[in-house]
Amino acid sequence: MTDAATFHAGLIVIDGLEYSNWSRALFEELRAGGVSAVHATAVYWEDARQTLALLADWNRRFREHGDLIRPAFSAEDIRAAKREGRIAFILGAQNCSPIEQDLGLVEIFRRLGLAVMQLTYNNQSPLGGGCYEAVDSGLTRFGREVLREMNRVGMIADLSHSGEKTTLDAIEHSSRPICISHANPNFFHENIRNKSETVLRALGQSGGMLGFSLYPLHIGGAGRSLEDFTAMVARTADLMGVEHIGIGTDTVRGWPDSVLEWMRSGRWTWSDAKPQWPEWPGWFKSPADFGNLTAALLQRGFQPSDVARIMGDNWLNFFDSGLKAAT
Amino acid sequence: MTDAATFHAGLIVIDGLEYSNWSRALFEELRAGGVSAVHATAVYWEDARQTLALLADWNRRFREHGDLIRPAFSAEDIRAAKREGRIAFILGAQNCSPIEQDLGLVEIFRRLGLAVMQLTYNNQSPLGGGCYEAVDSGLTRFGREVLREMNRVGMIADLSHSGEKTTLDAIEHSSRPICISHANPNFFHENIRNKSETVLRALGQSGGMLGFSLYPLHIGGAGRSLEDFTAMVARTADLMGVEHIGIGTDTVRGWPDSVLEWMRSGRWTWSDAKPQWPEWPGWFKSPADFGNLTAALLQRGFQPSDVARIMGDNWLNFFDSGLKAAT
Numbered sequence: 001m002t003d004a005a006t007f008h009a010g011l012i013v014i015d016g017l018e019y020s021n022w023s024r025a026l027f028e029e030l031r032a033g034g035v036s037a038v039h040a041t042a043v044y045w046e047d048a049r050q051t052l053a054l055l056a057d058w059n060r061r062f063r064e065h066g067d068l069i070r071p072a073f074s075a076e077d078i079r080a081a082k083r084e085g086r087i088a089f090i091l092g093a094q095n096c097s098p099i100e101q102d103l104g105l106v107e108i109f110r111r112l113g114l115a116v117m118q119l120t121y122n123n124q125s126p127l128g129g130g131c132y133e134a135v136d137s138g139l140t141r142f143g144r145e146v147l148r149e150m151n152r153v154g155m156i157a158d159l160s161h162s163g164e165k166t167t168l169d170a171i172e173h174s175s176r177p178i179c180i181s182h183a184n185p186n187f188f189h190e191n192i193r194n195k196s197e198t199v200l201r202a203l204g205q206s207g208g209m210l211g212f213s214l215y216p217l218h219i220g221g222a223g224r225s226l227e228d229f230t231a232m233v234a235r236t237a238d239l240m241g242v243e244h245i246g247i248g249t250d251t252v253r254g255w256p257d258s259v260l261e262w263m264r265s266g267r268w269t270w271s272d273a274k275p276q277w278p279e280w281p282g283w284f285k286s287p288a289d290f291g292n293l294t295a296a297l298l299q300r301g302f303q304p305s306d307v308a309r310i311m312g313d314n315w316l317n318f319f320d321s322g323l324k325a326a327t
Numbered sequence: 328m329t330d331a332a333t334f335h336a337g338l339i340v341i342d343g344l345e346y347s348n349w350s351r352a353l354f355e356e357l358r359a360g361g362v363s364a365v366h367a368t369a370v371y372w373e374d375a376r377q378t379l380a381l382l383a384d385w386n387r388r389f390r391e392h393g394d395l396i397r398p399a400f401s402a403e404d405i406r407a408a409k410r411e412g413r414i415a416f417i418l419g420a421q422n423c424s425p426i427e428q429d430l431g432l433v434e435i436f437r438r439l440g441l442a443v444m445q446l447t448y449n450n451q452s453p454l455g456g457g458c459y460e461a462v463d464s465g466l467t468r469f470g471r472e473v474l475r476e477m478n479r480v481g482m483i484a485d486l487s488h489s490g491e492k493t494t495l496d497a498i499e500h501s502s503r504p505i506c507i508s509h510a511n512p513n514f515f516h517e518n519i520r521n522k523s524e525t526v527l528r529a530l531g532q533s534g535g536m537l538g539f540s541l542y543p544l545h546i547g548g549a550g551r552s553l554e555d556f557t558a559m560v561a562r563t564a565d566l567m568g569v570e571h572i573g574i575g576t577d578t579v580r581g582w583p584d585s586v587l588e589w590m591r592s593g594r595w596t597w598s599d600a601k602p603q604w605p606e607w608p609g610w611f612k613s614p615a616d617f618g619n620l621t622a623a624l625l626q627r628g629f630q631p632s633d634v635a636r637i638m639g640d641n642w643l644n645f646f647d648s649g650l651k652a653a654t
Contacts, residue, residue, distance in 0.1 A: 049376045056431025104383025112438060 004295035007304060012036045012082050013290055014312035016211025016248025017160070017182040019094075019263075021255045022061060027068040029253070030087050033290035036312060037078040039116055039181060039248070043093035045266030048105055051098040055112050058091060071113055075320035090319065092116030092181075094161065094263075096127050099146065106149040115323055116181065117150065118158040119143060119170060123268065128166035131192055136163030139170055151175045154325040156318075160193070160248075167199050176322060177207035182248035184213050185239070188232040189220040197239060204240030209318045211248020212236075216278035218250065226283040226292065230300040233310065242306050246315045251287055252277065331622035334631060339363045339409050340617055341639035343538030343575025344487070344509035346421075346590075348582045349388060354395040356580070357414050360617035363639060364405040366443055366508060366575070370420035372593030375432055378425040382439050385418060398440055402647035417646065419443030419508075421488065421590075423454050426473065433476040442650055443508065444477065445485040446470060446497060450595065455493035458519055463490030466497055478502045481652040483645075487520070487575075494526050503649060504534035509575035511540050512566070515559040516547040524566060531567030536645045538575020539563075543605040545577065553610040553619065557627040560637065569633050573642045578614055579604065 001009070013034050019041035020026050030038065042054050062071050072078050072088035081088035091113050098114065099105040109117075119139070120130040127143035129136035139147065147170060150157055157178040159167040170178050180203060186194045195203075195210070203210060212233060216222050219229065236245055252260075260275045283292045290311075297307045328336070340361050346368035347353050357365065369381050389398050399405050399415035408415035418440050425441065426432040436444075446466075447457040454470035456463035466474065474497060477484055484505040486494040497505050507530060513521045522530075522537070530537060539560060543549050546556065563572055579587075587602045610619050617638075624634045 048379055052375055052379075052432060052435050053429060056429065056435055059431065059434050102380060102383065104386065105379060107386050108379050108383055108439060112435060 002295070004298050005291055007298070007307075008034050008291045008294040008311075011294065011308050012078065012312040012316055013294075014078070014246065014315040015039065015251065015287060015290075016179070016209070016246050016315055017041065017092075017213075018249060018251040018253075018287070020251060020253035021259070023254060024065060024068070026253050027065055027087060029286050029288045031068065032288040033286070035087055035287055035290055036082045037072060037088040037090060037315075039090045039092050041094050042091045042114065043098055044095055044121065044263055045097050045268070048098055048100050048102070051093070051109065051114075052112075055091070055114070058089070058113070062089075073113055073115065074323050075316055078316060078319065090115045090323075092118075092158065094118045094158075095121035096125050096146065101126060101142070103145055103149055106146060106155060107153045110153045110155045114155065115319075116156040116158050116179070118161055119147070120162045120166060122161050122264070128169070129163035130166075131161055131163050133163060136165040138165040139173055143170075144173055147174055152326045154323050156322045164196060164199055167195075168202055171202050171206045171208065174206075175326075177209070177318065178203070179209040179211070179318065179322075181209075181211045182213040182215070182218075182250040183210065184218050185232065185236055187235070188228075189218060189224075191218055193218055200236065200240050204244040207244070209244055209246055209314060210236065210240065211246050211315070213248055213250045214280070214284045215250035215252075216280055219281070222279040222281045224281060226281070226296045227300075230296045233297065234300055234302070237306070237310075242309060243314055243317075245310055247293065247311065249284070249287065253286060329622070331625050332618055334625070334634075335361050335618045335621040335638075338621065338635050339405065339639040339643055340621075341405070341573065341642040342366065342578065342614060342617075343506070343536070343573050343642055344368065344419075344540075345576060345578040345580075345614070347578060347580035348586075350581060351392060351395070353580055354392055354414060356613050356615045358395065359615040360613070362414055362614055362617055363409045364399060364415040364417060364642075366417045366419050368421050369418045369441065370425055371422055371448065371590055372424050372595070375425055375427050375429070378420070378436065378441075379439075382418070382441070385416070385440070389416075400440060400442065401650050402643055405643060405646065417442045417650075419445075419485065421445045421485075422448035423452050423473065428453060428469070430472055430476055433473060433482060434480045437480045437482045441482065442646075443483045443485050443506070445488055446474070447489045447493060449488050449591070455497070456490035457493075458488055458490050460490060463492040465492045466500055470497075471500055474501055479653045481650050483649045491523060491526055494522075495529055498529050498533045498535065501533075502653075504536070504645065505530070506536040506538070506645065506649075508536075508538045509540040509542070509545075509577040510537065511545045512559065512563055514562070515555075516545060516551075518545055520545055527563065527567050531571040534571070536571055536573055536641060537563065537567065538573050538642070540575055540577045541607070541611045542577035542579075543607055546608070549606040549608045551608060553608070553623045557623045560624065561627060561629070564633070564637075569636060570641055570644075572637055574620065574638065576611070576614065580613060
């Protein structure tokens with residue numbers, strides 16, 4: 001192994017977001033990439049009852065592949081996974097659909113392992129405005145109540161797909177730091193899903209976390225270089241503080257194109273668009289390539305301790321406090 | 328205090344079944360009766376989604392009255408409640424409606440605190456035959472799967488309202504002891520809800536538990552004497568073994584008559600019957616009278632250690648093993 005590979009193997013590597021059609025092969029891919037924990041999307045548009053079925057599927061997955069994976073309800077579970085040579089899964093929802101209009105379901109789903117929830121997914125939700133809406137409602141009346149309840153029970157708010165006003169409102173009203181688990185700065189690539197310096201500065205100042213996305217649409221396509229990517233990491237570290245950045249690859253593996261349509265459209269629109277999965281950069285074809293990020297960050301001149309932070313320690317610290325119930 | 332009252336105050340008293348319209352006054356009534364733990368019905372006919380709302384109501388109740396009550400996920404939580412001077416609530420369903428047709432929901436609801444589930448409530452269910460059906464299907468195909476899954480995750484099967492064949496099938500197929508949380512022997516009072524010697528003997532031999540009911544219809548009305556009741560306890564101890572019997576009062580407090588109709592009819596029939604709550608015996612008007620049972624059992628000549636067993640220790644032992652997940 002190279003020095004960088006040896007260094008990488010010792011890290012707690014955490015991916016801030018993946019949504020894949022999980023199989024043993026994909027768990028082995030994560031292991032090959034030296035990944036200790038993944039925040040995995042369990043829900044896009046599903047309601048409470050459908051979410052129960054999805055969580056039951058996860059229970060079964062944890063049993064059937066117990067030698068490779070385990071659930072994580074806390075940061076301690078991630079540390080245990082690293083010791084055990086397994087991969088910890090923190091489950092999340094990319095939308096607030098599981099809680100329907102019922103404040104009491106926040107605690108219910110937190111207990112079932114849903115540790116992270118986006119307040120909105122692209123569209124207006126009962127909680128706030130999505131990043132694709134023409135008008136951003138900001139955090140709504142119900143949104144404030146839900147955020148307070150999430151703060152109480154230790155469910156992390158994720159604003160990745162929210163509008164700017166809603167994101168800034170959430171940072172202001174949340175008693176705990178929030179995250180943007182998978183997005184990049186707009187200065188790196190202008191995209192409706194990427195974030196302004198205003199948002200990133202407020203996120204860093206409030207103790208929040210940004211996970212850098214590798215999704216081709218968020219980096220400017222498969223042709224974008226790894227050197228460009230690490231330069232963006234360095235500039236963002238200067239802007240937000242190196243303690244507030246991590247990786248959130250937005251990896252989507254093993255799905256047919258129809259699932260991309262489901263993610264985007266759910267059942268809320270009948271679109272004629274037939275979206276296709278994009279091509280990924282050669283230096284990150286899958287989570288098996290996580291070591292390339294570590295090597296490139298070292299090469300960029302980051303201190304090894306800062307590389308360890310970016311590759312997982314920052315997420316670990318964030319989960320350490322964020323996943324505990326309020327006292 | 329009398330000697331019996333002092334003795335009672337030192338016991339871990341467990342009520343094997345109550346279903347009340349919970350309020351602070353009713354929690355204080357339990358405290359006045361020296362009750363340490365109650366298996367409380369959370370569900371009669373509700374489906375998965377409705378059950379989530381009921382469990383969320385319980386979460387709120389536990390917060391608002393945290394000085395008096397606490398949830399119990401294990402027998403250890405009951406011991407903790409005794410130490411803290413609080414009352415532990417073990418939640419249960421009187422029917423299998425929460426899991427719908429989904430085996431995965433057993434583990435989901437167990438994790439949410441539903442620790443006991445009846446396989447049937449009076450009627451045929453997907454799992455087995457109810458005690459009011461003309462034909463008892465016995466344990467069904469799905470019933471065997473669910474029972475196996477309950478055994479695995481540590482959810483206790485309760486056969487109180489099941490038909491005789493279904494009850495005997497469950498005793499045979501369950502890898503863990505089951506319970507009949509609230510019923511009496513038919514030799515004491517002939518009633519469709521009470522149980523034959525065949526069932527009681529099989530229940531005792533398999534390590535199961537019977538909770539003696541104080542519900543007027545199960546004892547032969549409000550006029551039945553406490554002496555008759557303790558004589559029945561003594562005869563059942565001889566039949567089943569004193570380690571396999573406890574109390575399951577079937578207390579129902581604070582509800583209008585319409586709720587009795589809901590319990591019996593749900594939405595499965597439109598009945599013209601307007602059932603009314605029955606009058607309770609003078610020696611057990613409410614759980615505040617639990618001490619009367621202890622005193623009468625002592626007077627009957629039971630050893631104090633056996634009285635301690637009947638009043639709670641047997642349930643505690645049963646919960647100790649029954650609520651643990653299989654290894």
